[in-house]
Amino acid sequence: MESIAKREYVSPAVIRRLPRYYRFLGTLLGRGVTRISSREIAEMMGLTASQIRQDLNCFGGFGQQGYGYNVEVLRAEIGRILGLDKGFRAILVGAGNMGKAISNYVDFANKGFNLIAIFDKDPAKIGTRVAGLTIKSTEEITDFCLTHKPDVAVLTLPLQATKGMLDILVAAGVTGFWNFTHYDILYDYPHCAVESVFLEDSLMTLSYLVNDRRESE
Amino acid sequence: MESIAKREYVSPAVIRRLPRYYRFLGTLLGRGVTRISSREIAEMMGLTASQIRQDLNCFGGFGQQGYGYNVEVLRAEIGRILGLDKGFRAILVGAGNMGKAISNYVDFANKGFNLIAIFDKDPAKIGTRVAGLTIKSTEEITDFCLTHKPDVAVLTLPLQATKGMLDILVAAGVTGFWNFTHYDILYDYPHCAVESVFLEDSLMTLSYLVNDRRESE
DNA sequence: TAGATTGTTAATCGATTAACAATC
């Protein structure tokens, strides 16, 4: 509302660096560092000072000439840019291994998200508790969404079930997705906010790196 | 050994697209498609034909003028480039929520990996079974690595325990890491092959996208 | 042979880095 100036188009490359800055500044804050220059950040993070200043200036001038940046202020600004102060509501769909792990392991609250419900299709799972929530039936999902208006859905369900569930969720007003399936959401729903985690692609990338390292020996 | 020609330096941008090509060609193969042109791939994947041809030609000429690419051959070539045929051995360290989910949910075998052991520090977990393996004590990890020579370690342990474990693993000859912690492995061990999955950064990126979508309404 | 599509070179675009005037 206030403070955040500029911002017309910001490239994905810049956006993906913001969480890292946010984390890094949190670490500094924990160490009691109050002030830092772009040069110091660059050295510690393995980037260039230019890049950091360019990145930050996509959103506004958060520093002060001759001084640098106030760690606490800068971190708060980046948090605001990321929307971590918005208290977005999330639901999770698919309480299998991955769904359980994500709901237990990921610190939603600390990233400003409120995980308000978990859904599964399997009657054996419905009613059991995961991450402090009682698993609900996917049959209730439309009603739930119309009532509680979640901002995002975490998709940890099998690929075959994804298309159908997506149609239901979008129809019920959900527009953000943390996607752990290989389903190409933006192809069907180009106006949604989608962030995908392709674990198996990541593993294949590691395979390439390991293999490449071997061959160059 | 044979077929794979060229390859001096290949940019990370290209490498990250290979798993997606591999998956896509697998889907085509499942549909019985035997032949495809770069133009068709581009349309279906939302890329340009030029980019696909450029990417593939980092590794060699897998197509045929006037014909296009043989789906099965191209997929096999990309699989070989990724090292999926190498049968790399993997161990997993940290059998908490995330470790259990990864070992159960991720199809290691189908990506050419052999998950041969799971380790944890917690005596209550040691001896129990996960993903068909009996959890071993981290005290055995050096001996195990010296004997079985795993190529990669999946790191799903708490941040505080990571540095110490990394020193042990590297000393025991492990040089590849699938990293789910926020620990900066390459800073300490620049010669390792590291692929990191920063789930919380991904969630913050989603937060940005959702927030941005709201503000532009 | 004619048509199609690759492999590859050249042109464009975007992102990163360098430089420096503004200013705290």
Added chain:
DNA sequence: TAGATTGTTAATCGATTAACAATC
């Protein structure tokens, strides 16, 4: 004021796209 460091413009670098000759 002098020193430091930002915000911003200009230069460089790399990646993507376009074009086309080679060839199946």
